[in-house]
Structures are given as C-alpha cells and as structure tokens.
Amino acid sequence: METVLTVDRLGKSFKDTRIIRDISFHVKKGEIMAILGPNGAGKTTTIRSIMGIMYPDEGSVEFHNHTSKEIPRHKIGYLPEERGLYKNVKVMDILLYFAELKDYPLKKAKQRALEYLKKFGLEGKDQVSIEELSKGMGQKVQFIASIIHEPELLILDEPFSGLDPVSQEVFKDEIKELAQNGTAILLSSHQMNLVEQLCDRLFLIHRGQKIIYGTIDEVKKEYANFKCTILGSHNREELEGMTQVQRVEQNDNVSTLYLAQNVHIPTWLKQLPDNLEIQELRIDRVSLHEIFVDIATGKNLMEEGGISSDAE
Numbered sequence: 061m062e063t064v065l066t067v068d069r070l071g072k073s074f075k076d077t078r079i080i081r082d083i084s085f086h087v088k089k090g091e092i093m094a095i096l097g098p099n100g101a102g103k104t105t106t107i108r109s110i111m112g113i114m115y116p117d118e119g120s121v122e123f124h125n126h127t128s129k130e131i132p133r134h135k136i137g138y139l140p141e142e143r144g145l146y147k148n149v150k151v152m153d154i155l156l157y158f159a160e161l162k163d164y165p166l167k168k169a170k171q172r173a174l175e176y177l178k179k180f181g182l183e184g185k186d187q188v189s190i191e192e193l194s195k196g197m198g199q200k201v202q203f204i205a206s207i208i209h210e211p212e213l214l215i216l217d218e219p220f221s222g223l224d225p226v227s228q229e230v231f232k233d234e235i236k237e238l239a240q241n242g243t244a245i246l247l248s249s250h251q252m253n254l255v256e257q258l259c260d261r262l263f264l265i266h267r268g269q270k271i272i273y274g275t276i277d278e279v280k281k282e283y284a285n286f287k288c289t290i291l292g293s294h295n296r297e298e299l300e301g302m303t304q305v306q307r308v309e310q311n312d313n314v315s316t317l318y319l320a321q322n323v324h325i326p327t328w329l330k331q332l333p334d335n336l337e338i339q340e341l342r343i344d345r346v347s348l349h350e351i352f353v354d355i356a357t358g359k360n361l362m363e364e365g366g367i368s369s370d371a372e
C-alpha cells in the first residue's frame with residue numbers, strides 16, 4: 061500500500077527542554093497506526109508538529125510527496141485533543157463551516173452530515189445548537205467535522221477520551237470502516253486495549269523517544285513473553301531459582317513467574333519441582349497493557365532482552 065504520511069527524525073524543544081527527539085514513522089493508505097504513550101510522552105507534540113500547528117526544530121513531515129507549506133491541508137482531517145466547538149451555532153452550520161474551510165462542495169457535505177448524524181444516533185439534531193448537546197454528542201459532531209470532507213489522512217488525538225463504552229464502539233467501528241475505504245489513520249491513545257483491537261501498527265513513545273515500533277503481531281511476538289500464574293504457597297527464592305524465570309511477583313498465595321522469551325512451555329512445565337504446591341496453574345502471554353504500564357512506570361518485564369528501540 062502507498063505511503064501517505066512520512067515523519068522523519070522529528071525533534072522539538074521548548075526553551076532548553078527536548079520534548080520529542082528522532083521520531084520517525086509512516087502511515088499507509090488504509091492503515092490504522094497508533095501513537096501510544098503515557099501522559100506527557102509527546103504524542104500531542106508529535107501530532108501538532110505534523111499538523112503544522114507547531115514548528116518542529118528538526119526533521120520533516122511529508123504528505124505523499126509534499127512537504128511543509130506545500131502540504132494540501134484540505135486532504136487531511138484532524139480531531140484535536142482539546143475539544144470544543146462554537147457554542148451558539150447550530151450543528152449543521154458548524155459542519156458546513158468545516159466543509160467550506162476545506163473547499164468541499166456544500167451540497168455533498170450536507171448530505172454526508174445528515175448520514176453521519178444518523179449513524180451516530182444524532183438524527184434530527186442538525187438544527188440544534190452545540191450548547192444543547194451533551195459532551196459525548198459534541199465529540200461526535202467534532203468527529204464528523206474532521207471527516208466531512210473525505211480526507212485521505214485522518215489524525216485523531218485521543219478520539220476515545222470522555223466517551224462511554226457504547227460511543228467508543230461506535231467510533232471504533234467508524235474508524236475501521238474509514239480505513240477499509242482507504243483512509244490513512246493516525247490516532248493517539250493511552251488505551252492499549254483499544255489500540256490492540258483496532259490498529260495495524262503502533263509507535264510507542266516515552267519521554268519523547270521511540271520505544272517500540274511495529275505491527276501489533278510483531279510487538280506481541282517480540283515483547284509479550286509468557287507468564288505462569290500459580291495458586292499455592294511458595295518460597296519466593298525457590299521460584300526465582302527456577303530455570304527461565306526472569307522475575308517473580310507474589311500476592312497473597314498467588315505467584316506470577318515471568319518467563320524468558322524463548323521458553324518452550326511443555327518442556328518448562330515438565331521440570332517443575334515435584335514438591336511445588338499447585339492448586340491452580342495458568343499460562344498466559346503478558347498483555348500489551350502490562351507492557352505499556354511497565355514501560356510507563358520504568359519497570360521492565362523483559363529484563364534480559366530489554367526493550368529494543370529498533371522494532372522495525
């Protein structure tokens with residue numbers, strides 16, 4: 061698939077503080093790519109630099125073959141992190157205003173606006189003023205505003221924040237459908253579970269730098285080691301001394317053993333000590349959520365392997 065957006069070695073400082081450095085990734089047509097990271101990691105700074113709202117100090121942003129001022133902004137849709145639309149304007153008027161800003165034909169925009177309002181459960185709200193909508197409804201209208209002009213590239217900064225689970229599903233389905241129809245999508249989030257369900261690739265950023273970059277499958281294969289959870293009373297040192305155990309966590313009488321990347325589970329299970337008390341035993345892969353939390357809190361599950369900065 062053709063590459064729509066290329067971000068190359070982006071860097072940005074505020075005063076003397078480096079906020080992001082050496083950020084490089086691309087987004088292809090029809091693909092959903094996530095920028096993930098804890099609060100303050102640099103997601104919004106990266107997105108604002110791509111959008112030209114902020115000027116990066118280093119690196120470049122390319123949309124197809126266009127750079128900086130030549131980028132045709134009307135082919136890009138953007139849902140900013142800060143929500144809010146003019147309060148005393150009618151829903152349809154605001155949507156048509158956004159379409160006009162992007163030079164999109166108004167008749168077509170009106171039709172699309174009505175279709176989307178219906179799809180998002182806001183049928184009949186087109187003549188209601190924004191201030192009469194709930195926060196979630198307002199967010200849906202803002203989402204429609206970002207896609208009204210059929211953008212080739214859609215950038216969504218925290219699209220799911222503040223939404224109830226049902227609205228999250230509605231957004232997820234719509235984002236998937238847009239990608240299936242060829243839109244290149246870049247979204248930021250700190251909700252690993254949603255990213256896992258929705259995205260093709262992810263870029264994990266922490267303290268302004270790349271930590272992991274790859275497809276969801278690659279990331280899982282490379283970082284989501286096995287863990288073994290055993291119910292029973294155990295001596296911690298004994299568990300720590302077992303082969304291929306990298307780390308042990310204990311909580312009451314539940315012990316979790318984090319295993320090495322190349323462990324062969326059937327072989328490993330066979331060598332468990334005869335005297336080990338097992339009331340229950342479970343083998344799972346470490347979830348992407350756990351990987352995320354570990355990185356964000358500076359703990360490293362994969363102590364031997366470490367977190368690579370070259371996942372691609």
Ligand SMILES: Nc1ncnc2c1ncn2[C@@H]1O[C@H](COP(=O)(O)OP(=O)(O)OP(=O)(O)O)[C@@H](O)[C@H]1O
Binds near residue numbers: 099102
């Ligand atoms: N205008 C600014 N002046 C100075 N520092 C800034 C400015 N904007 C952002 N920062 C700093 O840059 C860092 C990254 O912020 P950014 O908003 O990009 O993070 P984020 O990953 O989007 O976080 P969140 O998930 O909390 O929205 C933070 O430490 C923030 O304080």
